[in-house]
Amino acid sequence: MSESPNLTYIKELADGSIAFEQKLIAIIKREFLKEKNEFLDNYNIMAYSKTAENVHKIKYKIGLLGFETGYQIAMDFEEELKDNNPSLYPKFILILESTEHFLKTI
Template sequence: MEKPNLEYINQLARGEEDVKNTLIAVVKEEFPIDLENYFKSLENGNFKDIEDQVHRIKHKFSILGLEISYNKAVDFELSLREGELNKVQKDDFETTLKSITKFLKTI
């Protein structure tokens, strides 16, 4: 399984620590809110809301260097758009959410 990393953030920052720290701060601030909203959407069972949250969160996957997980999130988002809550996709997505949650505590 791929692991979250700061490679893409480092590329965007181009050696500027302030930029790097700002990007990390944004992810650390937004991710817990996105996570909470995702699980609330699941509880409500509204596929459009779940899809919106997956769409928002998948970009954090990309920023944290999780290309495979990003592509899986795209597939999950498309399934939701078609009215299907695919258990395997959901489980993969949530495994990545846990991985990011742990990672963000270390940076």
Template sequence: MEQPNLSYIIALSKGDNEFKKQVIVVLKEELSGEIENYFLHIKNREFKKTKEIVHRIKHKMSILGLEKSYKITNDFENNLADNSIENKEYFENVLPVMLDFLKEI
């Protein structure tokens, strides 16, 4: 499985360490709540709400340099629109990787 990185955030911040820190803080603050909401909605088979949360998390994957995961999650998001959970397992396996990475930085 690919590993998250800060390459995009570093490039985006253009040497502004305060901006870089703010982006990381926002990621940390938002991701855990979004994951909690994801599991609640997927458990209740609320596919529209699940799709919305997956969409938000997908963009955090992009910010953390998870290009392959972004593409697979995009497919998962589209599958949810058709009430399908194909790619759910892959998506759920990426979530703790993202959380662990953000805890370590």
């Protein structure tokens, strides 16, 4: 996967306000790990409807981090989960891992 998370969109939203940028990043960091764990719990018990809800929440954080391909895969995965189809799980896990690594390094 050549694309990775970045701060381009957040910097654009912040429009030069370091305080706003830092606050938004702090919120994403705080919520992402909790939502990722809920996602994994629901996925592991094959509660795909709840898993789709988890992906729905996570995808916005992926989008805020400028991960456009990841956002699209998350959207597709969410829709597939609603039909009890988890086939995009391997791709989504790579996105989650990449996002989590990025969040730990900023």
